[in-house]
Amino acid sequence: MDMQNDFIADDGLVKMDGGKAILPEVIRAVEIARQRGILVVWVVREHNPLGRDVELFRRHRYSPGKVGPAVKGSRGAELVDGLVNCPAVKVKGSRLQLVNFLHFCTANIVDVKDFGIATPTLQEWPERVADA
Numbered sequence: 001m002d003m004q005n006d007f008i009a010d011d012g013l014v015k016m017d018g019g020k021a022i023l024p025e026v027i028r029a030v031e032i033a034r035q036r037g038i039l040v041v042w043v044v045r046e047h048n049p050l051g052r053d054v055e056l057f058r059r060h061r062y063s064p065g066k067v068g069p070a071v072k073g074s075r076g077a078e079l080v081d082g083l084v085n086c087p088a089v090k091v092k093g094s095r096l097q098l099v100n101f102l103h104f105c106t107a108n109i110v111d112v113k114d115f116g117i118a119t120p121t122l123q124e125w126p127e128r129v130a131d132a
Contacts, residue, residue, distance in 0.1 A: 003083055004044055006069040006076030013061070013069040013076055027082045045070040046077050 003026060006012040008019040030040050047054050049071050051062025062068035070077045 002045065003042065003080055004070055004076065005078055005080055006074075008080045009076075013067075023080060023082065030083065042079055042083065044077065044079065046072040048072070 002016065006014055007016050008023060009015065033040050047062070047068065047070050049062065049067070050064065051059045051068055054062065067074055067076070
């Protein structure tokens, strides 16, 4: 998840610790999967430039004249170098919301794995703070 420039690149707007460190292993895992004929689909965030589709607690990052994280069409929303671009669009925290359903129906999927980094949801933050 979130293997986009804004989350991984050194100049990413919301760079996640450890994201760049795991990139070589993610690339390796994807290459092996594809060599074995396993379908790999990237789930990405692509947001409205004004942040109309982001959670309320993230809207401060979006405003007219300011490019927020993972804005549709921005460099930050693109997958990092080294990953083949075959994304599904992730909107407002939903997983696989706008995936080409026909593609999945004909892909004979038997298992799904997530690779990458996952940021805590608003509901998970209090649990992480309490554990710290």
